[in-house]
Amino acid sequence: MLDYSNLVGKALIGVVFITSLSSTPVVSSEGDAVLWNSLRAGEHFALLRHAIAPGNGDPTGFELGSCRTQRNLSxxxxxxxxxxGKLFRENRIQTARLFSSQWCRCLETAKLLEIGPVQALSFLNSFFNNYDYREAQTKKLTEWLHEQNLGQPLVLVTHQVNITALxxxxxxxxxxxxxxxxxxxxxxxxxxxxTK
Structure with missing residues (x-):
């Protein structure tokens, strides 16, 4: 298991980006228990990439609010x-404050968790097809996260590009x-x- 205790946030043009010392962290099953405890204890939150939706990006003709025009969960x-969702409940998180991108694959993922009502946030939307939005959206997300009460578990369902940017x-x-x-x-x- 990699040690991430020495990671610190860096300010860049008013945006806090998280830097890591390596690529994707590797966490053992033992480490998972520690992470679930952290999420329950406060001062932590979870970013969740939507569940499996074959392909990448979105098809031509994509329309927000029209699932038939989007790449969806298989x-x-x-x-x-x-x-x-079952993992959350098995780890004693029955309910959470749950927010999602407006993309159908994220909303469906969030609803299927069954850990609370889902609220859509536009700044969790994918900027895969328009990287010009990356900085502004990440800044807005960071500002929003600074304002949140983390006394109850907070889960944000979003996209790979958004998670990687942050x-x-x-x-x-x-x-x-x-x-x-x-x-x-x-x-x-x-x-x-x-989770797979």
């Missing part, structure tokens, strides 16, 4: 999302990235939980 992805972690489908917010507002990746 049956395997739906089963994975249900399994992730953390430098490249998560797999359905992978959780657990982040600590310090009392001074800095963020640090403490590990990831793979």
């Amino acid at each position: 049956e395997e992805g739906r089963n994975q999302a249900v399994k992730i 953390t430098n972690v490249y998560p797999g489908s359905g992978e959780l990235v657990i982040i600590r917010r310090s009392k001074t507002g800095e963020f640090a990746v403490v590990g990831t939980i793979k």
